[in-house]
Amino acid sequence: MADGVPVLLRRLQQVERAVRAAVAQRRESDPQPDDPFRGLYLSDEAVDAALAATREPFAPWPGSAAPSFSSPDRLATLTRAAGLTPLDEALLLVALAPDVDSRFEQFYGYLNDDVTRRRPSIGLALRLCGLPEAAAPARLRLATGAPLIDLALLRVDSPDRPVLSRGLWVPDRVGGWLLGAGAPEPLLVGLAEPVEAYGPPPPGAAALGRALERAGARLAYLREQPGGSAPALAAAALHDAGWNALAVDLPRLAADPQPAELATVLVREAVLTGAGLVVGPVHGGEPWPVWSRLTGGRVPVLAYGTQPWDPAWTAVPPVQVDVAPLSGAQRAEVWRAALPERLADGLDPATATAQFVLGAPAIRRAATVAAQLAAAACEPVDATHLRAGARTQNAAGLERLARRIVPEVGWDDLVLPAPTLSLLHELAGRARHRDRVLREWRMRPGGGRGHGVTALFAGDSGTGKTMSAEVVAGSLGLDLYTVNLATVVDKYVGETEKNLERIFGEAAGVNGVLLFDEADAIFGKRSEVRDAHDRYANIESAYLLQRMETFDGLAVLATNLRANLDEAFTRRLDVVVDFPIPDEAARRALWDRCLGDRVPRAPDVDLDFLAAAFELAGGHIRSAAVTAGYLAAGAGRPVGMAELIGAVGREYRKLGRLTLASEFGSWLPQALG
Known part of the structure; x- marks a missing residue:
């Protein structure tokens, strides 16, 4: 037998002793203890005995002190919050009684003349409240439109029965709350959670709080700009107006199989806890029943999203607030x-x-x-x-549309002319100070212009454009996101714009550098319209022009063919950086940098000859250095000139260039080998 079983048996013996004491106490007050039909019917004597008895606890549990219970007057609080009438209170108490005192199950079974129906019917509830069953105004208090039903404080079952015989019951959450319990509604786990307003109040919180408190506003829409804090602003405004805040995941609510029913439970939870609802983010596809249930006026609802408010969403116009980013x-x-x-x-x-x-x-x-x-x-x-x-x-959505690169290089890894490096530093400085220049000093006002920074990196392949973008991102502490054109360009009309909009939309909520490699493929020049293809191509370019101007992030366009870019794009760029082919001194530095400190070098390595003889861009030099490393590792010796020249020869063949003796000199056999 397991070690814990005897202990468990001894504890169960305590339960048995408590049951024996309860049975003895019951037999002392039971008028018919030996009735063989007990439980199948209720005699008059049994009902009289139940009326005479009380539901006091049985004998105290051995070795334990009775817990103390507090019973706050939450019924009065609920009456004020939900706008209940005295009749509503009475009906609620009639339905709640079996959940508080189990004797009422017997009473209602007796009065319903059906021992199996242990909850009050509508007819019985009305009669207990001193009203005739046919009283239409009273019956309306148990119909749609009345707070007891609209807030799900009271449920009506058996809709197939006649109205008067339908049963009434109080949901567990409502009964528990009235008795002082603090456990939240289980249906709302993962969907809604309380929000505390702490830290400095966001700008605009006080004004919105006054609108809620003094003007009696019950619906507001907070349009959030990137970097804004709409949920924090909403929570602070609610707390200023004397409400708690309950944050609601609106997409999850709208995706529920029964969103309207769940929205009712949300409003009920807000009424019970004295909270307003912070609902979002709004996408515009939420079903009408959700909005109609949430915006019934019982509690304040502060919705937020990034798109404009559509008046068709609700019958009640909201207070609209633009939530700007923090300074x-x-x-x-x-x-x-x-x-x-x-x-x-x-x-x-x-x-x-x-x-x-x-x-x-x-x-x-x-x-x-x-x-x-x-x-x-x-x-x-x-x-x-x-x-x-x-x-x-950073949101993960952009990673589905672009490849994320964690920067691992710095300024010391770049081998570029001083003017090019200066422009790269200027680009990083613009990213650091754009808030002060564009928002605080308002040096780009009006016109719906964004607060982003865009740059063009132009130069031949291998001149360091992508690496420079990585260095800029690393110096700012940001990730680099490289857009894959295969996920953008689509043969169907309008799909390319939709793909780009998704990328720009996701990038607006991400603190990173967005790199469009081979940008001329999608940022090309507009042409004269000769057929439908030209017309739609020009529409695509026009869309990109407009979208680039409203972009709020940091974007870099890299191209090998600057002349192919539309001049209108160039005007909208903040920085244009040209990457020249490296000169001889730069090539020597590149060879030395690409070989690094860890690669063993043979004594015959001549970097001066490599730099003077071969006009290669940095990317090709890096590729040749890696190839030489593989050749040396395969031969089991340090990297020497034979490996380096052989790697250069392979690089020439990749580029379609001739291996001439005038360039390779005495090393030509190694280049051809």
């Missing part, structure tokens, strides 16, 4: 509030994370991650930790 100073305040006494000395979180457009909830989550990373390293939170935490708040 740099406001973000710094949230960072400091989330990381008290944990920041490294002299660290300004606003400067370290200026390139990240995050709302207050995202900053608090990022701060938690940053604190965990710093604690794991036994260090105070520095800029690296802050940026790593901020990157964890």
Whole structure:
């Protein structure tokens, strides 16, 4: 026998003793203890005995003290919140009685003249409230449109029965709440959760709170810009107006098989807890019953989303509020509030994370991650930790449309002319300071223009365009997302624009650098319209022109054919960087950088000859260096000139170039081998 079984048996013996005591107590007050038909009917004597008895506890449980119960007057609170009448209260109490005192099961079975029907019927409830069964105004209190039914405080079963014989019952959540229980509604787990308003209140929270408190507004729509904090703003406004906040996942609610029924449960939970609903994000495809149930006026509903409000969604017009991103100073305040006494000395979180457009909830989550990373390293939170935490708040949707690259190179890895490097630094600086220049100083006002930064990297293949984009992203602490044109261009009319819109839409909510490689394929020049193909191609280009101007992120267009880009795109670019073919000094530096410090070199390696003899771009030099490494590793010796020349010869053949003695000199046999 297992070790725990004897202990369990001894505890069950305590249950048996309690049952024996209860049976003895019952037999003392039972007028017919030996009735063989007990439970199948109720005699007058049994009902009289139940009326005379009380439902006090049986003998105290051995070795345990009776718990203390508090019974707050929640019925009065519910009456005020739901707008119940005295008759509504009476009907609710009649239906609740069997859940509070089990004797009422017998009473209702006796009065229903059916021992199996232990809940009150509508007719019985009306009569117990002193009203005739045919009283139409009273019966309407148990019909659709009345708060008891609309808020699901009371349920009516057996719809196939005549009205007066339909049963009434109170949902467990309502009965438990009236008795003082605090457990939330099980149906709402994962769908709705309370939200606390903490930290600095977002801009506009006080004004929206006044609209809720003084003007009696019950519906508001918060249109959120990238980096805005609509849920935080809504929660703060509700708390200012004296409401709790209950955040609702609207897409999950709309996808439920019975969304209208679940919306009713949500409103009931808000009424019970004195909360307003923070609902979103709104996409516009939610079914009408959801909106009609949520916006019935019982509780304030603050919806949020990124698209404009459609008046057809609800019959009640909402208070509309635009939620702008937090300023740099406001973000710094949230960072400091989330990381008290944990920041490294002299660290300004606003400067370290200026390139990240995050709302207050995202900053608090990022701060938690940053604190965990710093604690794991036994260090105070520095800029690296802050940026790593901020990157964890990127949505995953863009990764389905573009390839994410975690930058692993820095400025020292670039071998470029000084003017090109200067423009790259300028691009990084624009990304860091765009909030101050474009939002605080308003140097790009009007016209629906975005607050993004766009750049063009133009140059031959292998000149360092992609690597430079990675370096810029790494210097900002951002990830690089390379757009795959195969997922964008579509042969069907209009599909390319839809694919691009999905990419731009996802990128707006991601703190990263968006790289369009071979951009001339989709950002080409508009042409004269000669047939339908030209017409739709021009529409595509016109769409891209407009979308680039409203983009709020950081985008880089890379092309080998700058002349193929439409001039209208060039006007909308912030920085244009030309990547020239490296000169001899740059090529020598590239050869040295690509071979690195870990690769063993033979004494005959002549970098000066390689740089002077072969006019190759950086990408081709890197490819040749890797090939030489494989050749040397296969031969089991250090990298020497034989391997390097052989690798260059292979690179020439890939490029379709001739291997001439004038270039290779005495190394020509190795190049041809």
